Amino acid sequence: MTNGYAAPVLRWYAANARDLPWRRDDASAWSVLVSEIMLQQTPVARVLPAHAAWLARWPTPPSLAAAAPGDAVRQWGRLGYPRRALRLHAAARILTEDHNGRVPASLPALRSLPGVGGYTAAAVASFAFGQRHAVLDTNVRRVLARLVRGEELPPRSASAAEARLAESLLPAVPGRAARWSVAVMELGALVCTATRPDCASCPVARRCEWRRAGHPAGPQRPGKPRYQGSDRECRGRLLGILREAAEPVPAGRPPAAGAAPAPPPRGRGGGGGAGLVADGLAAELTDGRYALPGPAPVAPKLSVRGRDSSQPRTTLPGA
Numbered sequence: 001m002t003n004g005y006a007a008p009v010l011r012w013y014a015a016n017a018r019d020l021p022w023r024r025d026d027a028s029a030w031s032v033l034v035s036e037i038m039l040q041q042t043p044v045a046r047v048l049p050a051h052a053a054w055l056a057r058w059p060t061p062p063s064l065a066a067a068a069p070g071d072a073v074r075q076w077g078r079l080g081y082p083r084r085a086l087r088l089h090a091a092a093r094i095l096t097e098d099h100n101g102r103v104p105a106s107l108p109a110l111r112s113l114p115g116v117g118g119y120t121a122a123a124v125a126s127f128a129f130g131q132r133h134a135v136l137d138t139n140v141r142r143v144l145a146r147l148v149r150g151e152e153l154p155p156r157s158a159s160a161a162e163a164r165l166a167e168s169l170l171p172a173v174p175g176r177a178a179r180w181s182v183a184v185m186e187l188g189a190l191v192c193t194a195t196r197p198d199c200a201s202c203p204v205a206r207r208c209e210w211r212r213a214g215h216p217a218g219p220q221r222p223g224k225p226r227y228q229g230s231d232r233e234c235r236g237r238l239l240g241i242l243r244e245a246a247e248p249v250p251a252g253r254p255p256a257a258g259a260a261p262a263p264p265p266r267g268r269g270g271g272g273g274a275g276l277v278a279d280g281l282a283a284e285l286t287d288g289r290y291a292l293p294g295p296a297p298v299a300p301k302l303s304v305r306g307r308d309s310s311q312p313r314t315t316l317p318g319a
Helices: 006-016 028-038 044-057 060-067 068-078 083-099 107-111 116-131 138-147 160-171 174-190 229-246 274-279
Strands: 289-291
Touching: 006 068, 006 174, 028 083, 028 116, 044 068, 060 083, 068 083, 068 229, 083 174, 107 116, 116 174, 138 160, 138 174
Parallel strands: none
Antiparallel strands: none
């Protein structure tokens, strides 16, 4: 398919793109990878300070690999979905051990890293190395659904047809293709938004099939599950206590003064702290206290009293 959208979209991007640190010419591939992991289900505004702090502390994969997994969880703060911090730490160790401390450029090598799926691998290969790959995030899928197929929203899960469409629209020159991918992504983030598209500001509005059809509404989708009172909220509060504690925390420790009590744990893992341990986000010590995961355990010191009480019972798998 001839891409008649590229020129106006690229001109729009040149004039309107946000100045994001991972898009700058001097951004490292590590900076791009960290940003892509952080941006999974998290808005740019929340990622910006977290990304800056992360890179200031760990500017390279080896610097993160030398830290304990718990340090990564603590630095992750309240970005949400904290297992991403563990996956990023595990990826840093693989990069250090198998790739000379560098982020690889090939899709198969990127796909082999923890927490890196098809989209993230394509994004890093495109944005860090200027390669020619279809990058299908939520924004890109929505723009292409409206622009080409005349649909308000894309299917809930990416399809092979969407991938073929995205591939067919890629400019032939790799660098231009990478810039097209990020430009369409930015168009979806700033103009062709999910709920309030600004068609008057869209550089390709006259070519948009959805606009020509009168903006037909798509099928209703169920709302997102509530966070308040959910298992995620409970786990988040418990993890927050561990992040802020200078020492291991006893089971059943009350919340800080003025804080609302955490709801009863339920769902995956159950048992509050036990669920965090099962996910590698916490370690249970033999005295029943909890802490953030530490370095890989060494052989326990035994005495007449038995196992050393400070030795973690469970740590990050593979760490």
